[in-house]
Amino acid sequence: MAQEAADAKINTLSTELKLLRKGLGVQAKNLPGVVGEELRAVCGVREDDSPGTVRAKVVTRLQALIGKLPESQRETARIVLGFGTGANERYTARLELLGTGADRNIRTMQRRADDVIYLIAEAAYEAPAAFGASPVISRGPWHTSALAVRLSLAGAAAEVFETRRIVSHVAGLAEIEHGVSLARPASPAGEPELSGLGIDVVSGGEVHSVRMVSSTRVAFRLRPPRVLDAGDQHEFFFRIRLEEMPAPFYCCTPEFPCESFELNVRFDRREPPQRIWRIDGDLSKDAGDPVPARKPLFLDNAGEVHTSFRDLQPARSYGVGWQPAP
Known part of the structure; x- marks a missing residue:
């Protein structure tokens, strides 16, 4: 049945x-x-x-x-x-x-x-892999099974749509710790609010304990609608609005392993970049460096590039970099 x-x-x-x-x-x-x-x-x-x-x-x-x-x-x-x-x-x-x-x-x-x-x-409807099946995924209380990001650029401004599906490794997982890097240093008075930082959690749970962990990174806890058991999946979606991109690249640098990452970047058709490249497993400090030789990417007819990654390792960076138009 x-x-x-x-x-x-x-x-x-x-x-x-x-x-x-x-x-x-x-x-x-x-x-x-x-x-x-x-x-x-x-x-x-x-x-x-x-x-x-x-x-x-x-x-x-x-x-x-x-x-x-x-x-x-x-x-x-x-x-x-x-x-x-x-x-x-x-x-x-x-x-x-x-x-x-x-x-x-x-x-x-x-x-x-x-x-x-x-x-x-x-x-x-594919069932998640059994917990513990992969030595890479077994670290941490959860891992990301799928991350999909759409980045839309318009002049200096940008908008990010992120959908993330995680798999719990433990019984009774009631909170998911998450963090987002911001475009510029923020100094909110008192306890920061995500909406004031241009971040909207659209669906997937209740957010609390918002805090600045550095001048350019905000962390928060997401409480799913129900407590997760080992092997349970949960998906959440949020949007980030940036008045200005901090640098000409976008990366995922996971804290816990990530099985797949789909990235779609839509560039401003009025100011297409001179060149675009793929960032694949670089050290985080090297992610924004345009000098290393990397795989080139090319705009399609809609002014977009799409690339994907598998088996992302913690503390490594994966994404797209570009050289802006002069």
């Missing part, structure tokens, strides 16, 4: 994703209005979420799920759902991109699209 229920959820989500991929896919203006109930649940969408929040949650969650697919399927999944394609490329046009060489039979391409949609739905 449990397997039948799981199969039913996967099939329902597959149907909803097929509806979502029509037209412009994730780039459609009416995206928040076509998100089905199962997909809303998978993405942690609440009834009182604004359309912009719904879009951010759906996009970041789908990117994280695509990152869980076999590498050979990820690009197909991105094309099918409309990630990184032209702003006006509808589903039928994107479907043609799946054809390779002489293999351009429409039924074959449709079958490939349907297969990858099912794999995405299946990944949404």
Whole structure:
């Protein structure tokens, strides 16, 4: 019976994703209005979420799920759902991109699209690995199983949408310690408030014990809606608004291990960077250094770059750096 229920959820989500991929896919203006109930649940969408929040949650969650697919399927999944394609490329046009060489039979391409949609739905209900299965993940009271970040740049200002799913290692985990680096030194009078620092916890729990641990880093505790047992998963989502980026790079430097990190950076089309590169496991003090040779990244037609990381190690930095336009 449990397997039948799981199969039913996967099939329902597959149907909803097929509806979502029509037209412009994730780039459609009416995206928040076509998100089905199962997909809303998978993405942690609440009834009182604004359309912009719904879009951010759906996009970041789908990117994280695509990152869980076999590498050979990820690009197909991105094309099918409309990630990184032209702003006006509808589903039928994107479907043609799946054809390779002489293999351009429409039924074959449709079958490939349907297969990858099912794999995405299946990944949404994938059980977490057994606690203790990996020596890397066994450290700490919890680890991050999936982190998805969308960074949007507009002039000097920036906005960050972060969705993080953690897995508890202990029984009775009632609080999750978290921290965020700020753009500039902050000196709030009295106890700081996240909203005053440009940080909004949109969903996933109650925040308390906000404190500055350095002039540029704020820490807080997140209390999930229920106490977590070993192996339980919990997802939370928050937004950060920065009046000015502190430096031309964005990184995740985890305190505890992280299984996967999906990062999408949307640059200001009016001032595209001269070059962009991938930061992969650098020491934190070297993350912002533009001198070391690194893998180059390139803007797509939407002015975005997307990259992903697996098995992030604590105290190492992973992300994207860029050389601003002169």
